[in-house]
Amino acid sequence: MSRAEPGAAAAPVAARPPRAAWRLSLFRNEITTVFRRWRTLALLGVLAAVPLLVGIAVKIETSDGGGSFGTGDGGEGPAFVSQITNNGLFLVFASLAATLPFFLPMAIGVIAGDSVAGEAGSGTLRYLLVAPAGRTRLLLAKFASTMVFCLAATLVVACSALLAGAVLFPLGDVTLISGTTVSFGEGLLRGVAVAGVVAASLIGVAALGLFVSTLTGSGIAAMATTVGLLITVQILDQFPQLHAIQPYLFPHYWLSFSDLLREPVYWDQIGRNLGLQGLYAAVFGSAAWARFTSKDVLA
Amino acid sequence: MTEPDAVTDMATEAGTVTDTDTDTMTESEPEPEPVIETRGLTKRYRGGQLAVDGLDLVVPRGSVFGFLGPNGSGKTTTIRMLMGLIEPTSGQARVLGEPMPRAGGRVLPRVGALIEGPALYGFLSGRDNLVRYDAADPTADPRTRAARVASALDRVGLAGAAGKKARAYSLGMKQRLGLAAALLQPRDLLVLDEPTNGLDPQGMREIRALVRGLAAEGTTVFLSSHLLDEIEQVCSHAAVMARGRLLTQGTVADLASSTRGRLAVTTPDTADAVRVLKEHGVNDLVVADDRVTGELPTAAPPPDLADLNAALVRADVRVRAFGTERVSLEDAFVALTGEGFDVAG
Numbered sequence: 001m002s003r004a005e006p007g008a009a010a011a012p013v014a015a016r017p018p019r020a021a022w023r024l025s026l027f028r029n030e031i032t033t034v035f036r037r038w039r040t041l042a043l044l045g046v047l048a049a050v051p052l053l054v055g056i057a058v059k060i061e062t063s064d065g066g067g068s069f070g071t072g073d074g075g076e077g078p079a080f081v082s083q084i085t086n087n088g089l090f091l092v093f094a095s096l097a098a099t100l101p102f103f104l105p106m107a108i109g110v111i112a113g114d115s116v117a118g119e120a121g122s123g124t125l126r127y128l129l130v131a132p133a134g135r136t137r138l139l140l141a142k143f144a145s146t147m148v149f150c151l152a153a154t155l156v157v158a159c160s161a162l163l164a165g166a167v168l169f170p171l172g173d174v175t176l177i178s179g180t181t182v183s184f185g186e187g188l189l190r191g192v193a194v195a196g197v198v199a200a201s202l203i204g205v206a207a208l209g210l211f212v213s214t215l216t217g218s219g220i221a222a223m224a225t226t227v228g229l230l231i232t233v234q235i236l237d238q239f240p241q242l243h244a245i246q247p248y249l250f251p252h253y254w255l256s257f258s259d260l261l262r263e264p265v266y267w268d269q270i271g272r273n274l275g276l277q278g279l280y281a282a283v284f285g286s287a288a289w290a291r292f293t294s295k296d297v298l299a
Numbered sequence: 300m301t302e303p304d305a306v307t308d309m310a311t312e313a314g315t316v317t318d319t320d321t322d323t324m325t326e327s328e329p330e331p332e333p334v335i336e337t338r339g340l341t342k343r344y345r346g347g348q349l350a351v352d353g354l355d356l357v358v359p360r361g362s363v364f365g366f367l368g369p370n371g372s373g374k375t376t377t378i379r380m381l382m383g384l385i386e387p388t389s390g391q392a393r394v395l396g397e398p399m400p401r402a403g404g405r406v407l408p409r410v411g412a413l414i415e416g417p418a419l420y421g422f423l424s425g426r427d428n429l430v431r432y433d434a435a436d437p438t439a440d441p442r443t444r445a446a447r448v449a450s451a452l453d454r455v456g457l458a459g460a461a462g463k464k465a466r467a468y469s470l471g472m473k474q475r476l477g478l479a480a481a482l483l484q485p486r487d488l489l490v491l492d493e494p495t496n497g498l499d500p501q502g503m504r505e506i507r508a509l510v511r512g513l514a515a516e517g518t519t520v521f522l523s524s525h526l527l528d529e530i531e532q533v534c535s536h537a538a539v540m541a542r543g544r545l546l547t548q549g550t551v552a553d554l555a556s557s558t559r560g561r562l563a564v565t566t567p568d569t570a571d572a573v574r575v576l577k578e579h580g581v582n583d584l585v586v587a588d589d590r591v592t593g594e595l596p597t598a599a600p601p602p603d604l605a606d607l608n609a610a611l612v613r614a615d616v617r618v619r620a621f622g623t624e625r626v627s628l629e630d631a632f633v634a635l636t637g638e639g640f641d642v643a644g
Contacts, residue, residue: 018404018437025441029434037422123418127480130382130414131435132407138435296385 026133030141031148034111040149043107044156050103051095051161055168058084058091079258087172088165089184092191093261095161096154096198100254101234104153104198105205109226111149112209115142116292118219120299135293139210143285146206154199158191180263190260197257201273204250204280205230211288217299247272250280331360332396334488334519335381339390342376350376352543353390358521358536363514365530365551366523368540369636374523375415377540378492382412395487408438411486413494417477421466425457425476428465432480439484451479456505470497478506489513490521495529507533527632541636562604564591564611565620575614579607592624 034040062085079097083090116139119125128138165171174187182190209226216222230251236242237249246252253276256269335358342351351373358364368374379385381392383400392399394406419428429448433439439447452458455475460468468476474497481489491510495503510520510533524530530537531551538548547554562581566572572591573584580596596602608621 018408019440022439022441023437025434025439025444026437029431033420033423033431122420123415124420125418126379126382126384126414127412127418127432127477128435129384130407130410130412131432132383132403132437133435134404134437137437294386297379298385 023137026137027141027144030145034145034149035152040111043110044153047099047103047107047153047156048160050099051091051157052164054081054095054098055084055088055091055161055164059168079255083175084165084169086170087174087187088167088169089162089171089174089187089191091165091169092158092161093194093258095157096194096257097255099157100198100201100257101251102230104157105202105230105251106227107153108146108150108202108205109209109230110223112146112206113213113222113224113226114219115146115210116213116288117216117222118213120217120297121219123299125299126297129297136289139214139289139292142213143206143210143288146210147203150202150206151199154195154202158195162191176261176263177258178262182263194257194260197260197270197273200277201254201257203277204284207281207284207288208250211284211291214288214292214295248276250276252276333357333393334360334362335364335392335394335521337377337381337390337392340377340380340387340392341389342373342380342385343388349543351380351387354540354543354545356538356545356548358519360519361514361517362536363510363520363522363534365534365537366521366540367525367527367530367537367632368523370525372540372636373543374540375492378412378414378490378521378523382410382414382490383407384414404437408436408484409487410490411481411484411488412490412492413477413481414490414492416493416496417473417480419465419468419473419476421464423465424462425465425468425472426452426461428476429480429483433483436484447483451482454482454509455479471499471502474498475502478509486518488519488521492523493525494522495524495526503529539632539635546635561592561624562595562607563620563622563624564616564618565589566591566611566616566618568616571614572611572616572618575611575616576607579610581607589619595623 058081080090080094084094116125119128129135133141171184173181173183174190175181205226208229209222212225212229213219213222216225233249234251237246237251253269253273256273259266259268259270335356337354337356340351340354340356341349343349354373354377356377366374366377376385380387381394381399383403383406386400395409397406399406419425420431423431426448429451430444433444433447434441449458449461452461455478457472457475457479460472465473465476474494478491478494481491489510494510495506498506507529510522514520514533514535522530522534534551536549537551537554539546539554562576564572564576567589569586569589569591573586576584576591576593579602581593582596584591584593604621604623608618611618611621
């Protein structure tokens with residue numbers, strides 16, 4: 001007769017326990033949502049166009065100039081450009097070297113900056129939070145989807161460059177920076193490794209953008225701030241007087257990916273680059289978490 | 300207790316429990332725990348502005364609770380604190396028996412909310428908007444997601460427009476989609492902030508019917524609205540806020556009756572009527588055409604209206620109609636919050 005739980009007449013909705021696999025729905029949905037935005041596709045389109053332009057420019061330049069792009073000509077073009085006419089695979093390295101200082105991190109800055117601030121601005125953040133997405137889980141989903149975008153953006157540049165290189169130039173054995181020649185297959189593998197390192201180089205910007213994104217309720221402001229910071233840091237990295245702080249600037253070791261094209265590979269700078277990106281991810285990731293989990297959502 | 304013991308063994312579990320259920324309920328059923336309970340809930344924004352000041356709110360289980368107050372009175376801030384979106388400066392809030400915002404992960408899957416209007420992804424279809432909100436709930440089974448979304452869309456009458464991009468929706472359609480998001484799962488509590496905003500009269504009727512239906516199923520509905528008519532039509536309980544403080548809360552009937560109706564007498568002999576009524580302590584007498592209205596005296600034993608009428612007739616006042624005016628919630632509301640139109644700063 002004695003009943004443990006009172007008021008079972010108006011039966012409450014059975015508490016549904018969350019399941020580990022169900023928690024991943026948000027991650028999947030976050031990624032598809034990012035890639036269904038017209039803006040994302042436009043950014044990827046611009047990134048895909050860069051290697052095509054570089055390839056066509058090189059093709060035009062060499063078809064009438066009689067191969068004056070050769071080594072030892074004195075005129076130092078951007079990295080790897082001189083090799084493109086010999087081997088289309090070098091268009092991949094040249095394009096990554098051309099987009100890494102600005103185009104790629106700018107695209108990441110747009111996606112990362114908008115990630116939380118854009119949701120706050122449109123008011124959808126409050127509905128995600130009462131769903132309840134959970135603040136930590138939502139932030140992790142945002143960071144993960146930005147990482148996926150980093151990889152996708154890098155791969156778009158690399159694949160577009162490979163395609164353009166294959167169509168416009170001959171492919172063949174690859175002569176590395178150190179002078180050693182390796183097979184095309186190994187060259188391609190090194191290309192994949194380069195793309196991986198370039199994508200990982202963008203983690204720092206992504207973490208910084210995510211942190212900025214938790215500070216404001218305006219997606220545009222967060223994007224502009226992130227891209228502004230990127231430009232500022234890039235400029236600071238140019239002044240020799242600031243050499244003391246430069247090893248701590250996230251773009252400082254970016255172009256070290258070319259060390260993968262040596263035989264043997266120089267790991268020193270690449271390791272520093274990855275360590276620095278990890279440091280940025282840890283510092284700004286924690287800052288973003290501290291800010292986002294304690295902030296009042298008023299939008 | 301002479302319950303029929305002839306019930307078969309089969310029924311020992313289920314049968315006896317239901318039989319004795321009603322008895323225990325009436326005998327010693329403890330007051331069911333309120334769905335929302337706040338103690339001294341206070342929010343002071345960083346600028347120093349006190350948005351909510353020592354709120355003690357109790358929303359009983361199973362009620363349709365109207366949350367009233369002028370613009371800027373702190374209603375939305377209260378709702379945001381209840382939903383764990385903002386941290387209270389001091390005081391406690393319990394929702395479904397658990398502390399907020401700490402227990403949000405357990406509480407919020409059982410709560411559907413529409414806060415300050417719908418917010419949608421314009422580049423996604425109506426259906427994909429709901430899919431996204433459903434995916435954000437870690438207690439939602441992905442295998443039944445499509446069915447849940449379809450039935451929520453159907454429930455708010457959007458099944459036909461589910462494939463359209465949300466940016467092409469009208470305000471009323473967006474409002475419906477927001478409601479659909481709140482109805483993705485069976486809920487114990489629905490928090491609806493201005494749910495009929497932007498809807499056409501037909502849509503308002505549908506929403507009211509929906510709220511009544513949900514309440515009949517046992518869902519507690521916490522409804523904030525400016526439309527007092529609406530509150531009066533659907534709510535069993537109400538609370539009134541102004542300038543961050545709770546002015547009153549209780550059943551709608553009590554609230555309306557707390558403001559006493561004015562006595563109204565229709566008569567051609569208005570001058571005599573005023574004189575007689577004044578002698579019997581009726582204040583604030585106003586004459587308009589053949590109608591005399593006034594405040595009934597607030598003295599301890601209120602006068603019997605029959606005596607008043609008899610007195611009028613004895614004084615040769617010809618009475619065409621006699622009675623107290625019905626008090627609407629609007630009158631009660633204005634009496635509580637004042638007539639001022641200015642938004643509280």
